[in-house]
Amino acid sequence: MNTKYLPYLFIIPTVVALLIVEAYPVVYSLYLSVTEFSTLTTEPVFIGFDNYVRMIYDENFWISLRVTLLYVFGSVSLAFVLGLSFAVLLFRDIEYRKRLQTVLILPIAISPLIAGVFFSPAAIWDDINVVLKFVLGLPMIDVYNANFAFSLVVVADAWLWTPLFMLVFLSVLQSIPKETYEAAEIHGASNFQTFRRVTFPLIIRSPVIFIIIALRSIDAFRSFEIPFTWAGWIGAESLGSPIDTLSLFMYKLLIFPAYESPFSYIATIALTMLMISLVITTILLKFSDMLWEEK
Amino acid sequence: MDEGYRKTLMKSKRYIVYVLVLLWVLWPIAIMVLESFRIDLSPLLSGRGVQWIAGVPFYSGGFRPSTINYFEAFSFVAFPRLMVNSTIIALTSVVSCLLIGTPTAYALARFKFRGKNLLQFSLMALRTISPFAVIVPFYWIYGQLNLWNTYYGMMIVYWVINLPVVVWMMRGFFNDIPKNIWETATLYGASEFRIFRKIALPLVVPGLIATVIFAFVLTWNEFLFASILTGPETGTVTKGIWFGMGEAGGFKVVEWDDINTGGVLAFIPAMALVLVIRRYLVHGFTMGSYR
Numbered sequence: 267m268n269t270k271y272l273p274y275l276f277i278i279p280t281v282v283a284l285l286i287v288e289a290y291p292v293v294y295s296l297y298l299s300v301t302e303f304s305t306l307t308t309e310p311v312f313i314g315f316d317n318y319v320r321m322i323y324d325e326n327f328w329i330s331l332r333v334t335l336l337y338v339f340g341s342v343s344l345a346f347v348l349g350l351s352f353a354v355l356l357f358r359d360i361e362y363r364k365r366l367q368t369v370l371i372l373p374i375a376i377s378p379l380i381a382g383v384f385f386s387p388a389a390i391w392d393d394i395n396v397v398l399k400f401v402l403g404l405p406m407i408d409v410y411n412a413n414f415a416f417s418l419v420v421v422a423d424a425w426l427w428t429p430l431f432m433l434v435f436l437s438v439l440q441s442i443p444k445e446t447y448e449a450a451e452i453h454g455a456s457n458f459q460t461f462r463r464v465t466f467p468l469i470i471r472s473p474v475i476f477i478i479i480a481l482r483s484i485d486a487f488r489s490f491e492i493p494f495t496w497a498g499w500i501g502a503e504s505l506g507s508p509i510d511t512l513s514l515f516m517y518k519l520l521i522f523p524a525y526e527s528p529f530s531y532i533a534t535i536a537l538t539m540l541m542i543s544l545v546i547t548t549i550l551l552k553f554s555d556m557l558w559e560e561k
Numbered sequence: 562m563d564e565g566y567r568k569t570l571m572k573s574k575r576y577i578v579y580v581l582v583l584l585w586v587l588w589p590i591a592i593m594v595l596e597s598f599r600i601d602l603s604p605l606l607s608g609r610g611v612q613w614i615a616g617v618p619f620y621s622g623g624f625r626p627s628t629i630n631y632f633e634a635f636s637f638v639a640f641p642r643l644m645v646n647s648t649i650i651a652l653t654s655v656v657s658c659l660l661i662g663t664p665t666a667y668a669l670a671r672f673k674f675r676g677k678n679l680l681q682f683s684l685m686a687l688r689t690i691s692p693f694a695v696i697v698p699f700y701w702i703y704g705q706l707n708l709w710n711t712y713y714g715m716m717i718v719y720w721v722i723n724l725p726v727v728v729w730m731m732r733g734f735f736n737d738i739p740k741n742i743w744e745t746a747t748l749y750g751a752s753e754f755r756i757f758r759k760i761a762l763p764l765v766v767p768g769l770i771a772t773v774i775f776a777f778v779l780t781w782n783e784f785l786f787a788s789i790l791t792g793p794e795t796g797t798v799t800k801g802i803w804f805g806m807g808e809a810g811g812f813k814v815v816e817w818d819d820i821n822t823g824g825v826l827a828f829i830p831a832m833a834l835v836l837v838i839r840r841y842l843v844h845g846f847t848m849g850s851y852r
Contacts, residue, residue, distance in 0.1 A: 272753055276668035277680060280663040280728065287695070287720045288687045291791040294698035352582060359575070365581070367839075370586055374842065375835040377782035379799050384593040388817060393592070395601055425589065433843045477847050484689045491784050495803075513785075516693045520789070529697050536694035543689040552683055 292540070298533035302526070317534040320525075326506040327535065328534070332517040337420055337493075337511055338486040342479060344424035349431025350469070354461070356432070357439045367436075371429045377429030378426060385422035408502050412508045419509055422492050427482060437471045473553050480550045484543045488513055512539055590828075595820040599627045604684055630822040640826065643801035647827075649712055650797060651780035654719035655773055658727045661720075666731030671743065682837070688725035692785050695721050700789060710792030713741070718786050723776045726845065730775065733849025734768030735761060771841035774834045781831055798827045 299317050301310040321327050352370060356363045373381070374421065387409040395406040408414060442465065449462040469475060490513035496502070502509055505524055516535055519528045569629060611738040618705065699718055700709070708714035738761065746756045787797040788804065796804075802823035835842070
C-alpha cells in the first residue's frame with residue numbers, strides 16, 4: 267500500500283466526527299450571526315454585521331465580559347496559589363503524602379453543578395453565619411448580596427480546581443533532581459530561600475505550568491455551572507448582574523429572551539468567545555509542540 | 562531552646578496546617594453528605610441546639626439523622642433512571658469516541674502528513690469552543706431530525722467534550738512507545754494496520770482504560786448540554802439533581818434535600834473512578850502532554 271496516503275485512512279473517522287460536531291455548529295452559528303429571524307415572516311433575513319454592532323453597543327455584554335475576565339483571573343490565581351502551597355506541603359511530607367493526596371484530589375470528581383450547590387448560601391454560609399452571630403457575636407455576612415456572591419463564586423471555582431494545580435505542581439516538583447536541593451543546602455540556603463531561589467523558578471519555567479494555566483483559563487472563560495446555581499440562590503435572574511459570566515448571560519438570553527432573535531445574538535457572542543479562545547489555543551499549541559519535541 | 566520541645570512545636574504546627582487544609586477540602590463535601598441525611602449542623606454550632614429540660618438534654622432542631630432522602634430518591638423520584646441514562650449516554654459517547662479517535666491518535670503520534678497541523682488545531686479548538694456555539698445549532702438540527710431527547714443525539718453531542726480528550730490522551734500514550742519497536746515490526750514485514758492492532762494497541766491498554774474512565778467522569782459531570790438537549794426520557798444525573806425529573810429551563814430549584822442526596826449519589830461513582838485513575842489525572846487534564 268502507498269504509505270503516502272496511509273495516515274489519512276487512520277484519521278478519516280475523526281475528520282468526519284469533527285465535521286459534524288465542530289464545522290457544522292461553527293458554520294451554522296456564523297450563518298445565524300449575520301441573519302435575523304423576524305417574528306412576522308419567520309424567514310431569516312440577512313443583516314450583515316448588525317448583530318456584532320449590537321453586541322458592541324450592548325452594555326450587558328460588556329458587564330458580562332468584565333465579570334468573566336475577573337472570574338478567570340480570580341479563580342485561576344487562587345487555585346494556582348493554593349495548589350502550589352498544597353503541593354509543597356505534600357512534597358515535604360513523605361510520611362503522609364499518599365494518604366493526604368487521596369483526600370485532596372476528591373474535588374476533581376465533583377461536578378461543577380454540585381460544587382455550586384454546596385457552596386451555596388443555604389449550605390456552608392448558613393453554618394458560618396450561625397457561628398458568627400451566636401458564638402462570636404458578630405454581624406452575619408450578607409451572602410445574598412450579589413457583589414459579595416461573586417467573590418464566593420470565584421472561591422467555589424478555585425476550590426474545585428485547586429487539586430488539579432496541586433497534582434501538576436507535585437509532578438513538576440518530583441521531576442526536579444535531588445542534587446539541586448542538595449547543592450542549595452551545601453551553599454547554606456534556608457528552606458524558604460531554597461524555595462524562592464531554586465524551586466519556584468524551576469516550577470515557573472516548566473512549560474506544563476503554562477499549559478495548565480492556559481487550559482484552565484479557557485475553561486474558566488466558558489464557566490457556567492457555578493454562577494448558574496448562584497443565580498438561582500440569589501435571584502439574579504435579570505441580565506447584567508454581578509455574577510453574569512458570558513455563558514450565564516447567553517443562557518439567560520436563551521431561556522428568557524430579552525432581545526429580538528436571541529438565537530442570532532447568542533451565536534454572535536459565542537463566536538466572539540471562540541475567537542478569543544482560539545488566540546489562546548494557537549499559543550497553547552506552540553507550547554505543547556515544544557513539549558513533544560523534548561521527548 | 563530545647564531540641565525536643567522545638568520538634569514537638571514544629572510537628573503540632575504541621576498538624577494544625579493539615580487540619581486547616583483538610584477542612585478546606587472536606588467541609589463542603591461533608592456538608593453535602595450531612596444534609597443528605599437530614600442533619601443540619603447550624604443549631605448545634607450556634608450553641609442553642611441543645612436545651613436542658615428538667616436536667617435532661619433535649620435537641621431542639623437539626624440533628625435528626627434519617628435515610629428517608631435516599632429511600633425517596635430510589636423509590637419515588639426515579640433517581641435510578643437518571644443514573645441509567647447518564648451511564649448509557651456517557652458510555653456510548655466515550656466508547657464511540659475511542660473507536661473514532663484512537664486510530665487518529667496513533668497517526669498523530671507516528672506519522673508526519675499534510676494537514677496534521679490543521680487537524681491538531683481543530684481538535685484543540687474543539688476543546689476550547691464555547692458550549693453555546695454548539696448548543697444552538699444542535700438544538701435546531703435535533704428538532705429537525707427528531708434527535709432531541711434521544712440517546713443517539715446525546716452520544717454525538719458529547720463528542721464535543723470527549724473527542725479532543727481521547728485523541729490527545731491516547732496520542733500521549735502512543736508517543737511513549739519506544740520508536741525502535743515500529744522499525745523492528747516494519748522490518749519483519751508487518752503491515753501498518755497489523756502493527757496498530759497487534760503491537761500498538763496491546764501496549765497502551767492501561768492508557769486506554771484510563772482514557773475511558775477520565776472521559777466518562779467528564780461526561781458524567783457535564784450539565785449544560787444535558788440541561789438543554791435532553792428531555793424527560795433521557796435526563797442525566799446532573800440535570801435531574803437541579804431540575805428534578807422531567808422538567809427543563811429556568812432557574813427552578815428542587816428541594817434542598819433532594820439536591821444534596823442526588824449530589825452524593827452522583828459523587829460516589831465519580832469519586833471511585835477518579836481514585837482508580839489518579840495516576841493519569843495530570844496526563845488527562847494537560848491534554849496528554851505531561852505525566
